[in-house]
Amino acid sequence: MAYLAHLGILISIFVMLSMSLNLVVGYTGLLSVTHVAFFGIGAYATAILLTMTDIGFFTSVVVGIIAALTSSFLIGLILSKFDDDFYALASLGFNIIVFSIFLNLQSVTGGPFGISGIDRPELFGFIFTSNVSFLALTLIALVALYFLSHFIVNSSFGRVIKAIRDDEKALQIFGYRTHYYKLTIFMISAGMAAVAGSFFASYITFIDPSSFAATESVFILSMVILGGLADNKGAALGAATIILLPEFLRFVGMPSDIAAQMRQVIYGLLLIVLMIYRPQGFLGKYRL
Amino acid sequence: MSQVRAKDLTKIFNGIKAVDDLTIEIRDGNITGIIGPNGSGKTTLVNILTGVIPFEKGSVIVSETKREKVKPFNIHAYGITRTFQAVRLFEQMSVLDNILVVLTERNVFSALFERHKIHHISEAEAILKGVNLWEKKDDNVERLSYGQRKLLEIARAIAMKSEIYFFDEPFAGLFPEMRKIVIDIIYDLKIQDKTVVLIEHDIELIRGLCDRVIVMNAGTLLAEGKPEDVLKDKRVIAAYLGD
C-alpha cells in the first residue's frame, strides 16, 4: 500500500508540473524549457523555511508561489520578446542560470550538499507522515490546480492564448497586447510548478540541485508531448505513463546483471513506438 | 476628409525599396481599390498601414494624428481592421472561437474572469449566418474549404465593428456564390459609412465596387482617381492592364 501511495504521490506531483507546463506549451504554443527552475524555487522555498525557520509547510507553499511569480515575471519580461526557437533557447538559458544559483549559493541552498531533514506538513497537530496521508493532501492540491487550469483555459483568456499559439501576429491586429498574455500565463504556470516543488521537497525530505537541472525540464516537456498538447487529461496521462513505465519494468523478471540496462532499453523503445504511432500524444488535439 | 494617409512612406527589404516615398490618402466613407502588378508594393503598403511591418521613413496619419510608428495592437484603437492575402485564421480553433476571440475582452485580467455570454453567441451567430458558416461553428478551421476560410476571415473582420477595413484580395479563389456574399458585405459597409480598402486584381470588380482607385507600380504611386479615369490612363494600361 505504501508503495502504491508513493507512486500516487509522484504521479500527482508530476501531473501538477505537466498540467502547468501544458498551459505554456500546449495552450499557448511557447516551447519553454525553464519550467523546472520554478519547480526548484518552490522546493527550495519549502526546504529552506522548514529547516531554518519555524514557518510551516502551508505558509512555505505561499512563499514559494510568490518567489516563483516574482522570478517568472522578470524572466518572462525578457522571454516575451522572443519567438519560437529563440524562446526555447532563451528559456534554457534561464534554466541554467537558476540551476547555477541553486548549486552555488551554498549558504542558502546548501549548494551541492542540498538540504536534508525537510519536515512533512503539519495541520492542527496532525503530521502527514504516512504515504497515504501525504497522498490525500497531494490529491487535494492537484484537484485545486486542475480546477484553476480548467478555469483559465475555458475563459476568454484561454481562448486568447490558444489564438496566440496559432498566429500571434494576426491576433495583435485585433487589439491584443499578446506579450501581456504570454507573461501572465507564464507566471501562472510558474506558480503552479512551485506548488509541485513544495510538495516534492516535503515528500522526499531531501533536495539537491540535481533534481532541477535542465534535463528535468525536458523530462516534464516529454510528459506534456506524450500526453497530448492542450489537454489536461492528456497531461495527466503523460505524467502517469512516464512515471509508471519504469516502475512497471521493475517487476518484469530479468537476470539481475542486465535488468537495469534492459529496463532502460525497453523504456526508450516504448517511448519511440508511442511517438511513431501517436505523434500528437495520447489525447492530443493540437500540434506545436 | 481622409481617414488614413501615408506621407513619404518608404520601406526597404534587403536594399530594395518595396515602397518608395509614397504619399497616398484613403478617403473617409469610400471604397478605395488598390491595384498594380505583382510586386508593386500593395500588400507591403497595407502591412505598414496596419502595423504588421515597420517602415524606415515617412509617416502614417490616422484621423489627422501623425504616427511615426504603427504597432499592430494599436490599429484596433485607430478603428482599423484587416484580412490577409494568405488567409490567417486561428487554425486549431473552431469557427465560433475565431469570431468570439474578437468579441471578448482585450484586457488580460478582465479576460481571465470572463466567460463568453449569450449576447456574444448571438452576435457571432448573426455574423456567421451572414457568411453561411453558422452550421460549421464547432468545426476546426483546418477542416474548412479555402473559400469558407476566406469568408470566415472576412466575418472576423466584420465582427470587429471597425471604421476602416483593409481587405487584401478578398475575392481570390472564391466561387461566384461566395463572391456575391463578399460584395454584399462590402456594400453593407458602405451603407454604414465605413471606409473600405480593397487590394484586388479583378478589374471588373474594381470598376463595379470602388469609388476611388490607387494604382501602384514598383513601390510608387502611378495613378489615382475615379475608376473610369484611372483605368483609361495610358500609364496604367502600359504598366498593368495591357492592351
Place this chain on the structure above:
Amino acid sequence: MKTKWIIGIIAAVILVIVGIALFDRSPDQAEAGLIKIGVVAPLTGDTAFLGEGVREAMLLAKEQLGDTEYQYELIFEDDQLDPKMTASATNKLIDIDGVDVLVSFSSGSGNVVAPIAERNEIVHLGIASDPNVANGFYNFIHWTPPAEEARVFVEELEKRNISRLGMIVPNQQGAVAVADAVKERLEGTDIEIVNEQTINAGDTDFRTAVNKAKDGNPEIYLLFAFTPELEILGRQMKEAGITTPLTSIEAFELTEERDLFEGYWYVNAAEPTNEFNQAFNSRTGKNQTLGAPNAYDIFNLVVSVTEDEPQRPTPKDIAEGLKDVENFNGALGNLSVGENDIILSPAAVRIIQNGQPVTIK
C-alpha cells in the same frame, strides 16, 4: 483510436497493481531464516560503473559465504542517483520485497533513504560521506569520513613541509565536503590555501581555471575531481606547463590513466585488503571501484551481526547488533562503529609508482 490508447494505459496501470499484488509480502508471511537486503544504487546512467561495482562486491561477498544459520537474499534496484527514483526503489524494496536491510550509495540517495528507513524501522547502511545519512536509530554510514581524510592529508603536508596549497574543487557534494574538512583542518596550521578554483562536473574545458590556478604560486595542487574531469584536468594542467606536483584525496586511486599522476602521493580512504582486490578483480576483470569494498563490508557486517542472533532477528535487533560492532575485519581493515553510527575505517597515504598505487602510510 484514442480509446485504444486510454485502454492501453489503464491496462498498464492494472498490470503494475497486479504485479505489486503478486509480489506483495506482508510481514506475517516473512520466510523464516531469510534475510533480505535491498540495495539502491545507480545501475544505469553516468555513474553506473560505481553502482555495478557495489553490486559485484556484494554478490562476491554472498558467494564467499559458507554455511550460515540464515539465508541471505540480495535485491538490487536502480536509482540513477535521481532522488525520485531513489524514493521509488526504496518504497518498493520495503513495501513489496519486505527487506530487512537497505543499502544505499551516495549522500544524495542516502539522505532520501534514511528517513524512509527510520519511519519503517528498517536498517539502512549508506555508502555516503554526509553524516546526516546516519541520523536516527536505524541509519548507519560506512565511509572514511571527510574529517579523517583531511586529518591524514594535513599531517602529510606538514611532514613534507608544504606551506602553500592550491585547490581545484568541482561543485559536487562529496568533493565540497572533503574540501571543507581540509579547510577546517588547516585552521591553526602554517599551511595557507593560496589559490582555490571551482570547476563544474560535466565540463570538459578547464583551461580558464587552470590558468587562474597559477596565481599564488602553490607548492602543490589538491585536485578533488574524479573521472573524467580528473584526467582532463591533469592533461590541461600539463599543457599549461604546470609542473608543480599534484595530489588528491581518493581520486588517483580510481583513475585508469595513472601515468598522468606518476610519482604523486595522495590520500585514500582505507586501503582495501589484497584478498578483496584479488577476488574482485578475478570476478570482474577490473579494479575495485569507489564504494565497492564498503559494500562488501556492509554485507559481511550484516551477516556477522545476524548470525549472532539465536532467533531470526528483526531489523531492530540487527541495528542494535551493528551499534556494538568493534574490531571487525573487513575489506577496509579493522572496523568499528562509532557513537554517531559511522563505521570507521582509517585513511591511508599512497603514491602512484609504475602506474600502481602503493601505500606509504
